[in-house]
Amino acid sequence: MTTLDLGVDPADLTAALVDVPSVSGSEAPLADAVEAALRRLGRLEVHRDGDTVLARTVAGRPRRVLLAGHLDTVPIADNLPSRVDGDLLYGCGSSDMKSGVAVLLRLAATLPDPACDVTWVCYDNEEVEAFRNGLGRVARTSRDWLDADLAILLEPTGGLVEAGCQGTLRAVVSTSGRRAHSARSWLGSNAIHAAAPVLARLADYQPRSVTIDGCTYREGLNAVGVEGGVAGNIVPDACAVTVNYRFAPDRTEHAAAAHVADVFAGYDVSVVDSAAGAPPGLDAPAAAAFVAAVGTAPMAKYGWTDVARFAALGIPAVNYGPGDPNLAHTREEHVRMPLIAQCEQALRRYLSGG
Amino acid sequence: MTTLDLGVDPADLTAALVDVPSVSGSEAPLADAVEAALRRLGRLEVHRDGDTVLARTVAGRPRRVLLAGHLDTVPIADNLPSRVDGDLLYGCGSSDMKSGVAVLLRLAATLPDPACDVTWVCYDNEEVEAFRNGLGRVARTSRDWLDADLAILLEPTGGLVEAGCQGTLRAVVSTSGRRAHSARSWLGSNAIHAAAPVLARLADYQPRSVTIDGCTYREGLNAVGVEGGVAGNIVPDACAVTVNYRFAPDRTEHAAAAHVADVFAGYDVSVVDSAAGAPPGLDAPAAAAFVAAVGTAPMAKYGWTDVARFAALGIPAVNYGPGDPNLAHTREEHVRMPLIAQCEQALRRYLSGG
Numbered sequence: 001m002t003t004l005d006l007g008v009d010p011a012d013l014t015a016a017l018v019d020v021p022s023v024s025g026s027e028a029p030l031a032d033a034v035e036a037a038l039r040r041l042g043r044l045e046v047h048r049d050g051d052t053v054l055a056r057t058v059a060g061r062p063r064r065v066l067l068a069g070h071l072d073t074v075p076i077a078d079n080l081p082s083r084v085d086g087d088l089l090y091g092c093g094s095s096d097m098k099s100g101v102a103v104l105l106r107l108a109a110t111l112p113d114p115a116c117d118v119t120w121v122c123y124d125n126e127e128v129e130a131f132r133n134g135l136g137r138v139a140r141t142s143r144d145w146l147d148a149d150l151a152i153l154l155e156p157t158g159g160l161v162e163a164g165c166q167g168t169l170r171a172v173v174s175t176s177g178r179r180a181h182s183a184r185s186w187l188g189s190n191a192i193h194a195a196a197p198v199l200a201r202l203a204d205y206q207p208r209s210v211t212i213d214g215c216t217y218r219e220g221l222n223a224v225g226v227e228g229g230v231a232g233n234i235v236p237d238a239c240a241v242t243v244n245y246r247f248a249p250d251r252t253e254h255a256a257a258a259h260v261a262d263v264f265a266g267y268d269v270s271v272v273d274s275a276a277g278a279p280p281g282l283d284a285p286a287a288a289a290f291v292a293a294v295g296t297a298p299m300a301k302y303g304w305t306d307v308a309r310f311a312a313l314g315i316p317a318v319n320y321g322p323g324d325p326n327l328a329h330t331r332e333e334h335v336r337m338p339l340i341a342q343c344e345q346a347l348r349r350y351l352s353g354g
Numbered sequence: 355m356t357t358l359d360l361g362v363d364p365a366d367l368t369a370a371l372v373d374v375p376s377v378s379g380s381e382a383p384l385a386d387a388v389e390a391a392l393r394r395l396g397r398l399e400v401h402r403d404g405d406t407v408l409a410r411t412v413a414g415r416p417r418r419v420l421l422a423g424h425l426d427t428v429p430i431a432d433n434l435p436s437r438v439d440g441d442l443l444y445g446c447g448s449s450d451m452k453s454g455v456a457v458l459l460r461l462a463a464t465l466p467d468p469a470c471d472v473t474w475v476c477y478d479n480e481e482v483e484a485f486r487n488g489l490g491r492v493a494r495t496s497r498d499w500l501d502a503d504l505a506i507l508l509e510p511t512g513g514l515v516e517a518g519c520q521g522t523l524r525a526v527v528s529t530s531g532r533r534a535h536s537a538r539s540w541l542g543s544n545a546i547h548a549a550a551p552v553l554a555r556l557a558d559y560q561p562r563s564v565t566i567d568g569c570t571y572r573e574g575l576n577a578v579g580v581e582g583g584v585a586g587n588i589v590p591d592a593c594a595v596t597v598n599y600r601f602a603p604d605r606t607e608h609a610a611a612a613h614v615a616d617v618f619a620g621y622d623v624s625v626v627d628s629a630a631g632a633p634p635g636l637d638a639p640a641a642a643a644f645v646a647a648v649g650t651a652p653m654a655k656y657g658w659t660d661v662a663r664f665a666a667l668g669i670p671a672v673n674y675g676p677g678d679p680n681l682a683h684t685r686e687e688h689v690r691m692p693l694i695a696q697c698e699q700a701l702r703r704y705l706s707g708g
Contacts, residue, residue, distance in 0.1 A: 074584075074587070127585070128585075128586070129586070179431075179683065179684050180683065180684060181657060181683040181684075182574060182598045183574065183657035185561075185600070186574065190556070190576055192553065192578075192580050192595070193557040193576070195553055196557045199546065199547060199549055200550040202547045203547040220540065222539045222547070223546035223590070224584075224585070224586050224587065224588060225586070226580050226593065228580045229578055229579025229596065230578075231428055231481070232482070232579070232598060233481065233598060234428065234683050235578070236577070236578060273586070325538065328538075329588050330535075331533060
């Protein structure tokens with residue numbers, strides 16, 4: 001098993017985390033290392049649920065803050081092991097969000113007596129279907145472990161406070177046809193050809209921008225998969241385009257589904273997965289206090305994040321982490337190393353004085 | 355091992371052949387049964403090459419006719435085992451072309467002393483990439499086994515003589531883009547959306563019809579597969595549409611490739627597989643004699659068939675079989691049972707008196 005030294009420089013710790021591959025569904029080796037490192041500290045209550053590791057202080061403080069980061073990454077794209085170029089650290093997960101997890105673990109190891117009680121959460125399966133999400137599982141199995149006055153998700157925000165989040169919905173748009181031998185194609189009806197207008201509507205789609213509490217949410221509707229074909233000499237009778245709609249938090253999941261059905265009117269549309277967004281929620285006192293402590297103007301969060309899950313549990317939540325959201329899920333994913341230290345320092349100030 | 359009784363009614367023999375599944379690449383059990391049945395006759399020279407079974411008379415006649423049928427089928431589409439409805443026999447391969455193989459095997463078993471020497475060929479992997487074709491393999495390994503004055507392929511023609519064949523070419527038309535998180539899709543470029551015009555060109559394509567020697571060849575250009583997508587939350591950077599172009603025998607493979615490149619001008623087009631067509635070739639005396647013996651006017655063959663392979667070897671070849679070409683590769687594939695017997699009788703007359 002990999003042994004993590006939580007005492008090293010946060011950029012070095014980020015590199016160590018990046019170098020343990022943890023594509024969604026295969027987080028166990030990294031979760032094992034994190035659990036062992038937190039247990040070695042000897043002063044935290046530690047709980048393991050699947051590949052989610054939770055730890056907390058129980059000092060009886062009047063306020064509790066929860067810090068959370070997911071351990072999993074999207075599929076590796078020839079971008080492991082990590083490498084350093086100047087003050088940039090490259091590698092799968094460096095931005096989304098092992099630099100955030102490194103900050104979280106460093107603080108857990110080096111803040112023996114924070115001003116508030118703190119819960120530290122490293123969880124699995126954030127990058128895949130919502131029902132697999134480790135935080136969602138903990139909400140069902142050990143709800144009390146998520147109790148807090150404020151949750152801070154160390155998602156990549158480039159060191160800014162990003163408020164609320166967009167919702168996300170996946171749907172399959174299907175076309176059908178009639179099979180035939182491709183040498184006598186006029187006897188069949190080609191389901192892939194029938195998908196041409198579906199792709200054209202996607203290419204022509206004009207996404208909305210919505211401003212709430214001064215935060216602007218920019219939407220998007222994208223094909224994330226297309227599949228069709230039976231054999232190399234058969235006119236195919238089925239084709240499926242999977243689309244992902246990222247919607248501003250002024251729309252409910254229901255309204256988002258209705259919008260997608262409307263865009264693809266005339267086609268068979270089946271929603272396969274959705275998760276509500278979260279409004280910025282900056283009117284909650286604990287959220288406002290954190291924003292004031294960090295000292296930067298809050299922005300809209302574009303990605304769906306688990307702030308929505310906390311919002312649904314009635315817990316104010318914000319995104320704040322050192323990764324660059326624009327590099328998440330790209331081949332050239334990297335993080336600015338000075339920002340990791342800066343983010344750690346800001347959170348240290350807040351947790352020490354809060 | 356299945357034991358085939360070659361003495362039964364040809365429709366019953368067809369049903370027995372259909373009930374031994376033989377999707378391309380898994381013909382061995384059926385080839386074993388065919389080989390055993392032909393060896394049991396005791397008067398034919400038998401040769402096995404992979405899952406191709408060849409048998410021939412060696413009576414020193416002045417003329418040799420070769421009859422051939424492929425053992426493989428396209429993937430099963432919930433249409434096994436075979437079933438009879440009125441005078442129709444349903445099942446995967448019933449038309450394309452186990453009814454033809456049944457006629458061939460019946461004749462091999464029941465024509466002990468034909469007027470010409472006869473070579474009987476049951477071969478593998480006709481429904482897949484040309485390089486896997488069993489007949490092509492035999493042409494490389496045992497060329498003398500294919501020597502003949504006329505080759506008759508028992509491909510489905512509905513009891514008509516179908517002359518020559520169209521060529522076939524498969525190509526992959528690719529689009530590319532730039533990966534990004536789908537929550538910030540404006541930072542990426544969606545390769546699936548970029549394929550919209552490719553599908554639109556396919557949907558709008560107007561195929562040619564070409565008449566040669568009184569036979570009209572009708573072309574077709576179809577998507578037979580489409581694939582794209584990385585993960586449910588990533589704007590994909592690659593999409594591939596596989597197309598199949600069936601072209602009249604007035605076009606060479608080279609000209610066909612140039613035409614496809616022209617249709618998809620502006621896109622990356624890569625030819626993955628092609629096979630030349632064959633002109634009708636009805637001017638060859640042996641072919642003309644067969645047409646006269648059967649007594650029906652010859653038509654164009656739409657599907658690519660191995661007549662093109664014989665044409666390339668300098669051997670006149672025609673298609674003639676009981677299956678329905680319009681039902682090949684469909685879920686509802688079936689064959690008219692009276693046509694199987696009729697086809698057997700016509701060939702029996704020709705081989706007895708030729």
